[in-house]
Amino acid sequence: GTRFLEIVQSQFPGVIKILISDRPNLEEAVYAFNNAGLDRYIAKPWEVEDLKFTVTSLLRQAAMRRTNERLLVDLQKRNTELREALRELKEAKQEVENSYLSAIQSLAVALEAKDRYTAGHSQRVSRFAMMIARGLNLPGAEVRTLGQIGLLHDIGKIGMDEQVLNKPGKLSREEFEMVKQHPVIGAQILAPVRSLEGHISGIKHHHESWEGTGYPDGLKGEAIPLPARIICVADSFDAMTSTRPYRIGRTVEEAILEMRRCAMMQFDSRCVEAFITILQREVKAEALSQPRAATG
Ligand SMILES: [Fe+2]
Structure with a gap:
């Protein structure tokens, strides 16, 4: 079972993994959590209702994780756009400032010529x-x-x-x-x-x-x-x-x-x-x- 989970983890890391064991073994559980991305370890005997509840809540968590990831990507994209806009704004400001500065310099020359x-x-x-x-x-x-x-x-x-x-x-x-x-x-x-x-x-x-x-x-x-x-x-x-x-x-x-x-x-x-x-x-x-x- 653990070996199979390891393969699934390496091929599809996002898939939810539940290990149901009829011979509860703490070592096996710890190993699967650490190396196979195990989400839940359920030892026999198990109740159908419990299992349903576990699956539902894991599915909900996975959905939430995906949403978060999407939001994060979106946020990063917006951040980049914002930084770019800020840079453009700074450049435009610098341009305005430069042209104002050269206008002042022309005024200084005009004053001398007066x-x-x-x-x-x-x-x-x-x-x-x-x-x-x-x-x-x-x-x-x-x-x-x-x-x-x-x-x-x-x-x-x-x-x-x-x-x-x-x-x-x-x-x-x-x-x-x-x-x-x-x-x-x-x-x-x-x-x-x-x-x-x-x-x-x-x-x-x-x-x-x-x-x-x-x-x-x-x-x-x-x-x-x-x-x-x-x-x-x-x-x-x-x-x-x-x-x-x-x-x-x-x-x-x-x-x-x-x-x-x-x-x-x-x-x-x-x-x-x-x-x-x-x-x-x-x-x-x-x-x-x-x-x-x-x-x-
Ligand atoms: Fe003066």
């Missing part, structure tokens, strides 16, 4: 901000982020009146109120791009002042996010050293004096000193690389 006097300003702020970040020993990823923030810091000016933005004289109160909106508008433009999440506070607060007299939120000291403090120094340095139609840019030495004078009022002096150290090193390196006049 005003020939400030052309190159964002690039320079980006370079100075990275110099300061390196001087503060920030990790590489943060240095790169600061470079991007520098490029985008004034993006909120894109919709503003050029006449006002480039006005040489003092702005009226209304005009100044309008210009003051640009950090907030910039933050709103970047808000939908998840990969620019870390850039927003640096843009929104780049006109805050260390003493708390800046805008838009009048944040004070270390409450101003570090990227914003860095951009503020880089931005001001470029404004000081650039020549505009209404004034000649200061020399690096003059700008250094001015930044030191404004440290702890307008700027984080840690950022200022980190920047000055690097600027002075660059000025020295440049002087050394200049060819000297021949003496004779």
Whole structure:
């Protein structure tokens, strides 16, 4: 009997197997359970009703097992489909994000083109901000982020009146109120791009002042996010050293004096000193690389 069950088990593992024995033998039963996939061992004498009940319940169990297996296969299939759909969704999201990102980059270029006097300003702020970040020993990823923030810091000016933005004289109160909106508008433009999440506070607060007299939120000291403090120094340095139609840019030495004078009022002096150290090193390196006049 056991041998026969073993053969059935190897050929049709799903078939229900009941062993009815007239010489009850525990060893035989254990062997059949372990090696022949036996479902029930019934020793004589047996009742017809009992046997019927056993067969019915085993059939029900087998049916349930088959249903479960079907459900499991179905579940696995749905899982695979879901994973695939999720991957497609992620790709689509990335695509939307990429196209939004390139739109923002075009805006940055358009902003530069709006005003020939400030052309190159964002690039320079980006370079100075990275110099300061390196001087503060920030990790590489943060240095790169600061470079991007520098490029985008004034993006909120894109919709503003050029006449006002480039006005040489003092702005009226209304005009100044309008210009003051640009950090907030910039933050709103970047808000939908998840990969620019870390850039927003640096843009929104780049006109805050260390003493708390800046805008838009009048944040004070270390409450101003570090990227914003860095951009503020880089931005001001470029404004000081650039020549505009209404004034000649200061020399690096003059700008250094001015930044030191404004440290702890307008700027984080840690950022200022980190920047000055690097600027002075660059000025020295440049002087050394200049060819000297021949003496004779
Ligand atoms: Fe700005």
